[in-house]
Amino acid sequence: MNELFRNGMAAAVAFGLALTGGIASAQEPRHGGTLAYGIESEIPWMDPHVVFGGSNKRVVMMAFEGLVGRDRSDPDRTPPLVGVLAESWEVLEDGRVYRFHLRDGVLFHDGTPFDAEAVRFNFRRIIDPEFEYYYARTEPLKAGPLRRLTDVRVIDEHTVELVLDQPWGPFLDQLSTTLSSGLPLMLSPAAVREHGNEGVNLHPVGTGPFEITRYGPGISTVLERNETYWQAPYPYLDQVAFVVLPEAATRLAALEAGSVDMITAIPADRIASLEDAGFQIVMPDAMNLVWFISLNVAEPPLDDPRVRRAINYAIDRDGIANDLLGGTVAKIGSMIPGTSPLADSDLTARYTYDPDRARELMAEAGHVDGFTTTAQLPTGGSYMLDPVAIMQWVQRDLAEIGITISLETYDWVTYLEYWINGLAEGVGMNVMAWGTDYSEWWLNDIVLSDGFGNTGHVEDEAVDSLFAEYEAAVDPDAALEVAHDILERVTEQAYFVPIASDRAAIAAAPEVRGLEPIPDWMQDFKYYWIAE
Amino acid sequence: MLQITGRRLLSVVPILLGVSLVAFLLMRLVPGDFTLVLLGPFATEERIAELRAFYGLDRPLHIQYLRWLSATVQGDFGQSVGYRVPVADILWDRVVNSLVLTTGAALLAIGFGAGGGLLAALRRHGVFDRTATLVALVLASAPTFWFGLLLLYVFALELGWFPAIGMYTIGREGDILDLLWHLPLPAVSASLISLAVIFRLTRSALLDVLSRDYIRAARARGLSEHRIIYKHALRSVVPPVVNISGLQIGFIFGSALFAEVIFQWPGIGLLMYNAVLSRDVPVIQAVLLVIALVFVLVNLVTDLVIAALTPQARS
Numbered sequence: 046m047n048e049l050f051r052n053g054m055a056a057a058v059a060f061g062l063a064l065t066g067g068i069a070s071a072q073e074p075r076h077g078g079t080l081a082y083g084i085e086s087e088i089p090w091m092d093p094h095v096v097f098g099g100s101n102k103r104v105v106m107m108a109f110e111g112l113v114g115r116d117r118s119d120p121d122r123t124p125p126l127v128g129v130l131a132e133s134w135e136v137l138e139d140g141r142v143y144r145f146h147l148r149d150g151v152l153f154h155d156g157t158p159f160d161a162e163a164v165r166f167n168f169r170r171i172i173d174p175e176f177e178y179y180y181a182r183t184e185p186l187k188a189g190p191l192r193r194l195t196d197v198r199v200i201d202e203h204t205v206e207l208v209l210d211q212p213w214g215p216f217l218d219q220l221s222t223t224l225s226s227g228l229p230l231m232l233s234p235a236a237v238r239e240h241g242n243e244g245v246n247l248h249p250v251g252t253g254p255f256e257i258t259r260y261g262p263g264i265s266t267v268l269e270r271n272e273t274y275w276q277a278p279y280p281y282l283d284q285v286a287f288v289v290l291p292e293a294a295t296r297l298a299a300l301e302a303g304s305v306d307m308i309t310a311i312p313a314d315r316i317a318s319l320e321d322a323g324f325q326i327v328m329p330d331a332m333n334l335v336w337f338i339s340l341n342v343a344e345p346p347l348d349d350p351r352v353r354r355a356i357n358y359a360i361d362r363d364g365i366a367n368d369l370l371g372g373t374v375a376k377i378g379s380m381i382p383g384t385s386p387l388a389d390s391d392l393t394a395r396y397t398y399d400p401d402r403a404r405e406l407m408a409e410a411g412h413v414d415g416f417t418t419t420a421q422l423p424t425g426g427s428y429m430l431d432p433v434a435i436m437q438w439v440q441r442d443l444a445e446i447g448i449t450i451s452l453e454t455y456d457w458v459t460y461l462e463y464w465i466n467g468l469a470e471g472v473g474m475n476v477m478a479w480g481t482d483y484s485e486w487w488l489n490d491i492v493l494s495d496g497f498g499n500t501g502h503v504e505d506e507a508v509d510s511l512f513a514e515y516e517a518a519v520d521p522d523a524a525l526e527v528a529h530d531i532l533e534r535v536t537e538q539a540y541f542v543p544i545a546s547d548r549a550a551i552a553a554a555p556e557v558r559g560l561e562p563i564p565d566w567m568q569d570f571k572y573y574w575i576a577e
Numbered sequence: 578m579l580q581i582t583g584r585r586l587l588s589v590v591p592i593l594l595g596v597s598l599v600a601f602l603l604m605r606l607v608p609g610d611f612t613l614v615l616l617g618p619f620a621t622e623e624r625i626a627e628l629r630a631f632y633g634l635d636r637p638l639h640i641q642y643l644r645w646l647s648a649t650v651q652g653d654f655g656q657s658v659g660y661r662v663p664v665a666d667i668l669w670d671r672v673v674n675s676l677v678l679t680t681g682a683a684l685l686a687i688g689f690g691a692g693g694g695l696l697a698a699l700r701r702h703g704v705f706d707r708t709a710t711l712v713a714l715v716l717a718s719a720p721t722f723w724f725g726l727l728l729l730y731v732f733a734l735e736l737g738w739f740p741a742i743g744m745y746t747i748g749r750e751g752d753i754l755d756l757l758w759h760l761p762l763p764a765v766s767a768s769l770i771s772l773a774v775i776f777r778l779t780r781s782a783l784l785d786v787l788s789r790d791y792i793r794a795a796r797a798r799g800l801s802e803h804r805i806i807y808k809h810a811l812r813s814v815v816p817p818v819v820n821i822s823g824l825q826i827g828f829i830f831g832s833a834l835f836a837e838v839i840f841q842w843p844g845i846g847l848l849m850y851n852a853v854l855s856r857d858v859p860v861i862q863a864v865l866l867v868i869a870l871v872f873v874l875v876n877l878v879t880d881l882v883i884a885a886l887t888p889q890a891r892s
Contacts, residue, residue, distance in 0.1 A: 087660065263848060263851050288747070302740065
């Protein structure tokens with residue numbers, strides 16, 4: 046232990062120096078300690094292939110790893126795609142085959158080796174109905190990120206090939222996804238064999254920096270340091286305890302009283318007072334998501350692009366971001382999240398706040414006297430910020446150009462049912478917060494004619510065919526160009542009213558170190574340490 | 578005595594059946610399908626149908642009820658939708674935690690309520706009587722969750738004397754000293770209303786007794802005040818105080834459920850609260866039944882204690 050510790054420290058110092066370019070920090074990272082984290086919802090899912098819910102994934106991502114991932118240690122715009130359990134890879138046969146060279150010497154928490162057979166086992170569990178351990182509940186993962194995966198070939202102990210039915214550009218990005226229902230991460234085959242497909246949820250065994258050791262339903266989930274983690278000197282913490290605190294007021298009180306060391310999902314009006322009280326607050330400038338309104342384009346008056354543009358011009362996004370939500374969100378002018386390479390393009394500034402222009406467009410479309418419609422919204426929900434306050438602001442702005450909207454609010458679960466069924470006749474708008482896994486592919490679900498989240502009934506052949514082109518583009522630069530064309534079309538047609546993106550503030554006690562703003566909620570606890 | 582016990586126990590059955598029916602129907606009538614919660618927004622139609630079949634949601638209502646009831650009677654409350662474990666696995670630990678809190682709160686309420694009430698009555702119109710009566714009036718009108726937040730703010734956040742949340746410090750689970758450090762704030766907030774009620778009742782019960790003719794007669798016979806109070810007055814005060822205390826234990830149990838949510842005390846109140854938020858129907862039903870069971874049992878015990886104390890109640 047001592048030896049390991051010293052080696053770890055030496056490596057930590059070396060790594061720290063490398064990171065900071067030789068500038069010594071006040072204190073070197075040290076090992077040990079427990080970090081108590083107040084998490085905003087339950088953590089019932091530990092099987093990575095079926096996990097859903099952003100906060101639950103935050104826990105699972107610490108115990109499990111995929112072949113590739115995103116390096117979130119760099120708070121710059123787009124976290125780069127890096128090898129995790131795969132050291133490198135080649136794209137073969139024009140993008141139909143991905144060959145991965147696996148990291149040597151990686152062990153699962155149960156001591157079994159991670160190798161090519163384990164990779165094959167994991168993917169077959171998801172995609173192969175013939176497989177003994179095929180698990181039907183992983184369907185969303187199969188239908189989503191792994192939709193093109195047809196075969197997994199073991200080349201040798203440390204080489205594996207993933208075979209697609211056709212070239213598919215978003216594949217690597219989707220292997221690093223944190224947004225799908227179920228994540229393509231590696232679970233110990235021995236654990237699945239021992240506990241079965243259902244049982245393994247309570248006996249999670251991965252390769253990650255921490256091991257899930259205790260699950261207290263509704264109370265806390267405790268993760269302990271993986272002593273044999275392949276990426277020394279991480280992790281620094283001995284233990285991370287995720288304390289379930291769904292109530293924002295309680296979560297804040299727990300932080301202030303020192304019962305927990307770190308929280309997220311902080312009410313906008315409390316950030317300043319936390320900072321005054323000496324807590325650290327970190328917020329990224331850009332997040333990988335968009336809070337947007339979908340418009341019912343299937344029926345008048347919102348079938349008219351001029352009306353939709355008018356709405357986009359009529360809303361004071363700066364006011365919402367800064368006055369209403371106190372700068373805890375970033376305004377978003379197009380369906381492009383701030384983390385996208387396209388975020389600087391001309392599209393994001395297309396619809397600036399211009400009520401006069403909006404009124405002109407309304408007049409052009411023949412709505413001098415305006416019209417009345419209904420908007421459906423939840424009272425809260427994942428990433429939804431304060432939907433009621435935002436929509437009341439929108440309601441007021443739209444009243445300025447003659448559009449009267451009545452707001453129908455629902456609790457989140459009921460709302461989702463409405464949302465999934467699409468906007469009904471006579472209902473003009475609904476709202477959603479959604480994001481990207483650092484490619485533009487996410488848009489397909491909300492904008493393709495058959496996209497399941499296409500609640501506004503968009504049917505646009507131009508978009509559909511551009512998307513086919515996008516998916517076939519294996520070269521990232523070529524794909525990005527097509528993505529720009531898609532977004533150009535979507536923006537020009539104003540199918541949506543993008544509003545803002547959360548900035549996901551993290552608040553932590555002063556002694557917590559290694560904090561960086563994270564653009565997608567997937568906090569990486571292996572970087573955190575506690576100062577003496 | 579045996580007869581009373583038997584009769585009371587029998588009457589428990591229809592009450593629990595009634596509660597079970599209400600619990601069952603209530604959860605079938607609310608909007609929002611919990612299979613959607615279970616599967617998430619990205620579930621396919623087939624998976625939802627499959628799961629509805631698994632939970633028997635595709636059967637007629639009375640069949641669903643009977644299936645559920647027969648499993649429940651055998652202690653099988655089904656699988657928690659939210660926690661992914663059998664409800665029975667989490668339920669009983671939580672019940673014990675709630676009872677710990679309820680016991681703490683009940684001791685406070687009965688001890689300080691009855692004790693204070695007696696003191697106030699004995700020194701009628703004294704400083705203690707006046708202050709305590711006023712405070713009791715305020716406390717009896719203060720909602721638990723409001724008072725709980727106040728306690729949390731003052732004693733956990735400002736003064737830092739007590740922890741803000743939970744039953745144990747992380748890593749010290751099962752440590753009785755740690756438990757006793759976590760207990761006061763939630764227990765006090767759960768006890769306050771009942772404490773005030775018991776105080777007022779005890780005070781007026783003793784005052785009432787002290788003004789009775791037989792006490793006056795005892796005084797006229799020259800018995801010492803000490804003897805009058807301890808031998809005669811207190812004995813008549815006991816049954817109404819036990820009665821109200823018994824009723825209040827049920828109420829304290831209810832208040833504890835609120836306190837649990839504020840202080841994140843891992844009992845069935847918190848369990849219920851989170852289950853309602855996440856549409857965890859099997860958990861909600863199990864908790865409703867357990868709450869009804871606790872109420873009925875507490876009332877039963879109270880009745881029996883009163884019967885044992887007062888001969889005329891036995892017949």
